[in-house]
Amino acid sequence: MSEGETRQSEDSPQAGAVTVSDVQELIRRKEEIEAQIKANYDVLESQKGVGMSEPLVDCEGYPRSDVDLYQVRTARHNIVCLQNDHQAIMKQVEKALHQLHARDKEKQARDMAEAHREAMSRNQGQREGLSPPQAFAKVNGISPGSPASIAGLQVDDEILEFGSVNTQNFQSLHNIGSVVQHSEGKPLNVTVIRRGEKHQLRLVPTRWAGKGLLGCNIIPLQR
Numbered sequence: 001m002s003e004g005e006t007r008q009s010e011d012s013p014q015a016g017a018v019t020v021s022d023v024q025e026l027i028r029r030k031e032e033i034e035a036q037i038k039a040n041y042d043v044l045e046s047q048k049g050v051g052m053s054e055p056l057v058d059c060e061g062y063p064r065s066d067v068d069l070y071q072v073r074t075a076r077h078n079i080v081c082l083q084n085d086h087q088a089i090m091k092q093v094e095k096a097l098h099q100l101h102a103r104d105k106e107k108q109a110r111d112m113a114e115a116h117r118e119a120m121s122r123n124q125g126q127r128e129g130l131s132p133p134q135a136f137a138k139v140n141g142i143s144p145g146s147p148a149s150i151a152g153l154q155v156d157d158e159i160l161e162f163g164s165v166n167t168q169n170f171q172s173l174h175n176i177g178s179v180v181q182h183s184e185g186k187p188l189n190v191t192v193i194r195r196g197e198k199h200q201l202r203l204v205p206t207r208w209a210g211k212g213l214l215g216c217n218i219i220p221l222q223r
Contacts, residue, residue: 146215151203157192
């Protein structure tokens with residue numbers, strides 16, 4: 001995506017009311033950029049895993065002969081450009097979501113009514129002797145524009161399920177870390193409790209402009 005295309009896209013929400021289709025298109029473009037970033041990282045990995053910063057000269061100062069210098073330099077340049085495009089599209093996604101939600105009062109009212117019905121149903125189940133699920137970890141930090149933020153995770157969310165990790169098999173944060181590392185680019189089902197309500201989220205661990213694949217901080221809960 002060129003800078004001109006980015007600027008044109010940034011202006012597009014002002015042309016009319018933002019729709020769900022607009023947001024879906026932005027997310028599609030975001031995922032397309034993320035796929036391109038991953039493809040370029042794969043190129044670096046295929047070149048002795050040089051990464052973004054490993055020197056391309058040997059100890060004597062001569063160009064390395066064990067890697068394709070052109071491919072490495074091209075991939076590094078592409079990654080830098082694509083990460084800039086990714087930051088720009090993330091801003092557009094956040095802006096579009098904000099505009100969409102700001103006008104969606106009726107949907108908010110329906111969501112609140114549904115949440116109230118679910119709470120009443122859960123309370124009834126508890127009264128009938130059903131034990132509510134227990135959270136094993138808690139979100140205590142979210143980076144704006146991160147995969148965790150886009151998925152809808154919020155600070156103070158209590159985690160009931162994180163992919164294959166749940167209360168029964170959770171032992172430490174290494175469990176979550178392992179799931180994340182093996183699920184890069186793949187959707188994970190995450191179930192959280194937020195202000196007493198259960199929420200189902202879809203989180204895709206992805207390389208982004210910040211650190212890690214999630215962009216959030218998770219701490220274990222004492223049980």
